[in-house]
Structure formats: C-alpha cells, structure tokens
Amino acid sequence: MIHIECLLGLSAIMMFAGIYGFLTRRSTLAILLSIELMLNAADINFAVFNRMLFPEGHEGYFFALFTIAIAAAESAIAIAIMINIYRQLSHLGVDKLTKLKF
Amino acid sequence: MESFEIMFIVLTAIIALGSIATVFTKSVVRAVAYLLLVLLGTAGLYFLMGYTFLGSVQTMVYAGGVIVLFVFAVLLTSAKEDKLSENTLIKNIGAAVISLVGLGIFGTLICLHGFTAEALTSPDETIMPMTAIGKHMLSTGHSGYLLPFEAVSVLLLACIVGGLVIARKR
Numbered sequence: 001m002i003h004i005e006c007l008l009g010l011s012a013i014m015m016f017a018g019i020y021g022f023l024t025r026r027s028t029l030a031i032l033l034s035i036e037l038m039l040n041a042a043d044i045n046f047a048v049f050n051r052m053l054f055p056e057g058h059e060g061y062f063f064a065l066f067t068i069a070i071a072a073a074e075s076a077i078a079i080a081i082m083i084n085i086y087r088q089l090s091h092l093g094v095d096k097l098t099k100l101k102f
Numbered sequence: 103m104e105s106f107e108i109m110f111i112v113l114t115a116i117i118a119l120g121s122i123a124t125v126f127t128k129s130v131v132r133a134v135a136y137l138l139l140v141l142l143g144t145a146g147l148y149f150l151m152g153y154t155f156l157g158s159v160q161t162m163v164y165a166g167g168v169i170v171l172f173v174f175a176v177l178l179t180s181a182k183e184d185k186l187s188e189n190t191l192i193k194n195i196g197a198a199v200i201s202l203v204g205l206g207i208f209g210t211l212i213c214l215h216g217f218t219a220e221a222l223t224s225p226d227e228t229i230m231p232m233t234a235i236g237k238h239m240l241s242t243g244h245s246g247y248l249l250p251f252e253a254v255s256v257l258l259l260a261c262i263v264g265g266l267v268i269a270r271k272r
Contacts, residue, residue, distance in 0.1 A: 002110050002222035005212050007147075010114055012208040014121045014140065016201040021125030023197035024189055029175060033133050036168065037121055040144055043160075051151045052219040055229055058238055062247050064156055069254045072163050073261040079175040080269040086179040087271075 004052040008045065015041035028085075028092045032078050039071045106224050110150060116143040134172045141165045152226045155235055 021034030050060025
C-alpha cells in the first residue's frame, strides 16, 4: 500500500538533504546542486498532491512542468555566471567571493 | 506485495540514499552523479503515478540537459575538491540539527494531518492522456495554459541571450 504519507515523507527527506547541503557546502556549484534537490522535492509534492488528492484535476501537473522548465533556465544562467566568476577570480568558494563587498 | 509496490520501495531507496549522498560526498563530480540518480528516480516516481509525460520531461530536461551542463561546469572550473572540511564542526552540527528538526516537524505534520487520499493503485496512463495535456497546454479557456507556455518560451529565449552575454569572453 503506497499512501500519500510515504510520498510526502520521501520528498521531505530530499528537501532537507538539500537544505543541509545548502548550509554546509562551500563551492557555489555544490550549492546549486542542493538547490536543484530542493526544487525537485517541490516538484514531487506538486505531482503527488495532484495525483492523490485531486486525480481529476491537472493544476499540479502543469505547475510541475513549468517548474522544470524554469529550473533548467535558472541553472543555465547560474552556471554561466559561475564560469565567468571562475574566469576572473579562478575559484568558486563562497567565502572568497568578496569582490562586490566594499 | 505487487510489482509496483516493490518498484516504489526500490525508488524510495534510490532517491533517499542518493539525495543524502549528494550532500555528503567530498567530490563535486560524484555529487553530480548522485544527483543524476536522484533525478532519474524522481522520473521513475512520476511514471509510477501514471504521469508518463512529466516523467519523460524530467528525464530529458533534468537528467539529460541540466546534468550535462553541471558536468561541463565542473570540468571547466576544475572545482573537483569541494572544501567541505573547512567548515567547523559546530557549523556542520548546527546545519544537521536544523535539517533534522525541520524533517521531524514535517514528518509529524504529514502524519498528523490525516489526508483522505486513497492509496496509490497500479500505474494508470489514462489518468492524464497526451491529448488532454496538449489541449490544456494550448487552450486559452478556463483550464488553458497558453499564456504561461508562451511566457516560458520567452523566458528560455532571454535565458539563452543572457547566458551568452554573461559567459562570453570579453
């Protein structure tokens, strides 16, 4: 028996793994990986709520679709920014990126 | 126990262990590989729920596109060693406590809420057929998503231009 609690608990584990990584990682690339984990957990929740609670509806389904598209665009821009940072400062650690500080 | 329940247990193990391994491994390349595992497991979960189109999009866009982008970024920036060990122990423990407390609160809330949902049955593709997806996606009526669809296409165009402008050599 697959209950809705199992699916929501699974996405909660993924979400808090992402939060732990977001808080502890030092490289901006690894932080972006954690953000992808959190976005993915939110996607699962949209799909699960749609499928289990409102099977005749379709809102969560399309929310998940558009979230995937926006997450892809977001990570593309973020990686472009990181490559530019690396080209100018030759490292990606968040504790060393102080050029914008005054 | 039926076959789709066994599949759910396998997917749960892959997703949970993969997402924990993603944030604990020392090497960024390995973290990307574990993230690929998590994303493919999520696609499997969508297939299990009968959302085949969503699962295919997840596989193509995330597992196919974003992961390749990440691998290229890791190789270009040679950020092979993520300095996880530079954190003090207090910081790591604090982050772990925050995550575990949050997970506990989420878990209790999910269990105590008492959802009235029925248990998931075997995968049923008729629950969201392709024709319905196409009609919803391109309709301007009550349940149509034409405007967000076009907005996403403009967003992707802006993303291509922005990525080129930011990452080009000056």
